Amino acid sequence: MELILVTPLAAVLGIAFAILTARKVLKFPVGTELMAKISSAIKKGARAYLKRQYTITAIFFACMFVILIALSLCQLITPFVPFAFVTGGFFSALSGYVGMRIATAANARTANACSKNLNSGLRIAFSAGSVMGFTVVSLGLLDISIWYFLLTYAFHLPPEEVAAAMLTFGMGASCMALFARVGGGIFTKAADVGADLVGKVEAGIPEDDPRNPAVIADNVGDNVGDVAGMGADLYESYVGSIISACALGVSAFAGIPQVTGVSAMSVPMIMAAIGVVASIIGTFFVRTKENTSQKTLLAALRRGTTVSSIIMLLAAFPLIWFILGKEYIGIYGCVAFGLVAGVLIGYSTEYFTSDSYKPTRKLASSSQTGSATIIIGGLSLGMISTIAPVVIIGIAILASYFVAGGAANPGLGLYGIAIAAVGMLSTLGITLATDAYGPVADNAGGIAEMAGMDKIVRERTDALDSLGNTTAATGKGFAIGSAALTALALIASYVQTAQTKGAILSLDLMNPPVLVGLLIGAALPFVFAALTNQSVSKAAQSIVIEVRRQFKEIPGVMTGETEPDYATCVDLCTRSALRQMILPTVIAIAAPIIIGLCLGPNGVVGMLAGATATGFLLAVFMSNAGGAWDNAKKHIEGGQFGGKGSDNHKAAVVGDTVGDPLKDTSGPSINILIKLLSMVSIVFSSLIIAFHLL
């Protein structure tokens, strides 16, 4: 009891830190009246979108609540599930909302600070990122703590039931995250692609030009997609990894009297709490002298995450020794494996997508034979880049499993894998801060352009933005790696849940339902990605038509004399995004239930394994291909292979446009999908065990 109290305390500490940081950000001046006006237009658009998104999501949550209540009345789930489901969704949504608020408040301020120097701009953008990072982790720990204490002390449930109930609020968080990622992702990419296709390619005006009617929508998109979507997404990852570790811990130590279920659960929870403190300390190391170079800035950011990771690694050892005892100190190795694997995947992402390395440079050079070859090149690059993360995660899984003692007790091995995921995400507070400041810098650049600020300001925001791309690569490594590990932990949790409920499983690969489940599960991420890509395409096409219409019908837009009708584009994006986000999410929830009812619990496990395997690969493929196309284009814009405006550049723009929905809509959504499938399977396990064909 006493020790686990550090978890809610860390949550409160994190929230306090976020509030203080937010206040600091708000103290900075917004800049000129025009900047304030633009920023306010962006904020208004983002708020309007999120309000409508939450309204629709609320209807969905209400329907699900009723279904879950019905299931609980049939005693197919415990009565806590419907409520846990709702709180998970609520906190996930709140994480995204807070992120959006601070990001829209910081964008103009960052632009304004950049007119002073690069370092001031970085400080505001990074602070805004920190607010988001610490909000996500604190709300996550708060939600976990509330349920833990409520179930343990108010309802006096034993640890195994506490863990089982907590697993289910992950489903709420995952649903919300998927809505936010898919909806936000469609919005942002439809606006971006639409704006580029007409503005850059057809009309030949630069990015973020105020004459482009979709420019405000594009900037709103950054906030609802890259910020609010990412917040909801990582809330889900963070919480998912902790609760799956709790569940696996309780059952791993079930037959071991020296370690209680409470102890097993407290390890991931306290690790996360330590991670919050370590991250706060880390932020103080992100400081540089005035007027410094971009390289020093990157070093400063890296210093912050490195310090946090080292603190984490130092503190985890005594923690595990003290709580689990020295026989189980092997589990400490998992924490280290998780952190190292995350960093290595980040490096591989950077290698394949940064124009400092060969793959992206070669991709840029293939623009010389036209857009077809750069597309083939990017697809190939993305596909081949899957091997590195797959091998890294494979080694991390095996190492964590065996070092945790899986050879003697498989349950311990699975717990070890889950702990590796927690280790990877424990310092999320600061890794997310270095990741989330990117969209703020991006927006700041947009405002600088639209407000007609000095050229140097745009250069500085671009420098910040490109720095953000590098740190985002590491962030992606953690997001993808943790998704794979957490998904595996959740599959293991499903297996245990099903067995607890009396299912006799035969998970042999040669068992036909397992095999067929595997095949169909493997197809789900393909179908899902296709749907989200198509949604972006559809929405972007409507933007293209609208922008073309405005250029043609509203006189003076192209000459800059008349202000284009920004609001219509924002509204179009909002409506398309909200309409299109429903189907993919519904499929993600319906698929495991339908497959389960047909193929039974064995088929469900096959499906989850298949979906995790291809989901992981497709996510890496799509985000790396997209990232490489983006940077190949930037490489050319930097003056290589003919530079801006050349035919090669046009070919590269096609590549970038194709990559946009892959890397920012479909790719990140798949990370959520693979976990949501497991969560849904867990929640509906009794139903499926009671009724199934095979």
Place this chain on the structure above:
Amino acid sequence: MELILVTPLAAVLGIAFAILTARKVLKFPVGTELMAKISSAIKKGARAYLKRQYTITAIFFACMFVILIALSLCQLITPFVPFAFVTGGFFSALSGYVGMRIATAANARTANACSKNLNSGLRIAFSAGSVMGFTVVSLGLLDISIWYFLLTYAFHLPPEEVAAAMLTFGMGASCMALFARVGGGIFTKAADVGADLVGKVEAGIPEDDPRNPAVIADNVGDNVGDVAGMGADLYESYVGSIISACALGVSAFAGIPQVTGVSAMSVPMIMAAIGVVASIIGTFFVRTKENTSQKTLLAALRRGTTVSSIIMLLAAFPLIWFILGKEYIGIYGCVAFGLVAGVLIGYSTEYFTSDSYKPTRKLASSSQTGSATIIIGGLSLGMISTIAPVVIIGIAILASYFVAGGAANPGLGLYGIAIAAVGMLSTLGITLATDAYGPVADNAGGIAEMAGMDKIVRERTDALDSLGNTTAATGKGFAIGSAALTALALIASYVQTAQTKGAILSLDLMNPPVLVGLLIGAALPFVFAALTNQSVSKAAQSIVIEVRRQFKEIPGVMTGETEPDYATCVDLCTRSALRQMILPTVIAIAAPIIIGLCLGPNGVVGMLAGATATGFLLAVFMSNAGGAWDNAKKHIEGGQFGGKGSDNHKAAVVGDTVGDPLKDTSGPSINILIKLLSMVSIVFSSLIIAFHLL
């Protein structure tokens, strides 16, 4: 003994039919002197390529032979393996070679006949396809028969050892098939893409224009890729399905005294023999009246395959009743499921890729917003199209398994799955004929263009070609479906082989080596596809540079006064293709051995399952996306959305160019890859069981 003799008899019958048909083709006149000259240039190029391909392959086979001899001296494999390996490769290569010879002989003759009418052209092209189809199946049955009778009667091996030894010559066939598909695929697509990028896009001259220096290379490519590659490929599929069914049959009936191992093996072998006869009968139904419409022609082709399938379905019932007895008549259901599944996958392929249906039409319309949207649209279309074949195959697997009696005896269920694959491929003689005539028609069109024949001739060859695309969709359905079923049967064979050799397997999905094997295996098709795509890109870029050089440096090429230097382009393609085909094949052979040595036999099974799942999906994704882009382009060329030369058409050409390597190089190669992985695992199973880390 007596009954199984029909198998070599059918092989002889098939060869006789192929020879007679070939003679019939050769009796037709070649046409003008110019046509003969062009045809001879194509033939010379194709022969030169294949000669060099076979030389390199022979070196590879010699090395593998030595390695296998060494392994057999260490008693890690039986002494028949090295020899079986070589014969498999030899017959696969021979199938491709014969196909190339007849196709290059028929191309000018088809063009010449088309100057008379459509029906005459069809008859020659279809006859050439038949020669290839019956060569493939006859050589396959011959190889199987030789080994069956040799091992049974000369070496007096018991059925289980006969079956095990026969499994290994599949590896030879698969290796050869992979070389032929990858090498031929790189050649054909490099020439095609290279010719299009400079000729069509940059210089604005039509397809197959004699001024294009890459035009002969392009036509050579059709013969070495689409014909010789396809022949080697389907030889491998055909033989693979039969031998895996033999192996699973022997072990399924091991404990059942009423059915001997010989009987179990004779079912797939005799089914295949009946299939040859049924196919020959079917070809006689492919006839139409003179001057008929394209729709009637399609009906004529379909009539042939339908008649063959019905004969097959009628004959299989008494066969299984007589050989296995009425208790096992359920296995008859598998034959039907296999055939039906093949047809259904063919329909789904047609639905997603033909411009008679909504998906491809929508894709064509997305060209209006540029090449980026048509690329995103095609990728999405390909991804979403995976769900249909996956569900069809999933149902076929479950239905075959349970109807064969898998619930009581899992071995029988697996045998049923293998029989479904044999059923699907039993009428390969005629389905391949309707598939292989496409490239002949394509070549005929090229010759008509280059020889400056009447416009109506080109129109007729185009009609034949487009008809070929429709029937090819069905062919692809059978190829993809049978690959998935055969791959599963081979995995089951591997499991049995490993268990026979004393490995104690734990294939539970929660066993970490299985899980990690699954993840890494799932990545293999991605890596493989990336390598083959990159190879095409590289080779195409060298063609682009060469064609540009010739246009610039050789005066009179663009005006048609001087003949371009065709031979250099052929030579460039040859060298690139041969250089690039090595690495992917070596990876396919090395991967299972390396993974096996690290993760052990459990990891191997995981890897095979993972590779089969993603391989199947990627193959469908790539071939459907490529097919849809191709037909969307043709749809626009047919006058929709601005027609030829419009911006929309240019966007569609980009899509088609991206799709080319996906659908004709990487996609079909993956079908071979997933089987080769299993074959290699089987051959090296003793080595891996003896030495492995986990």
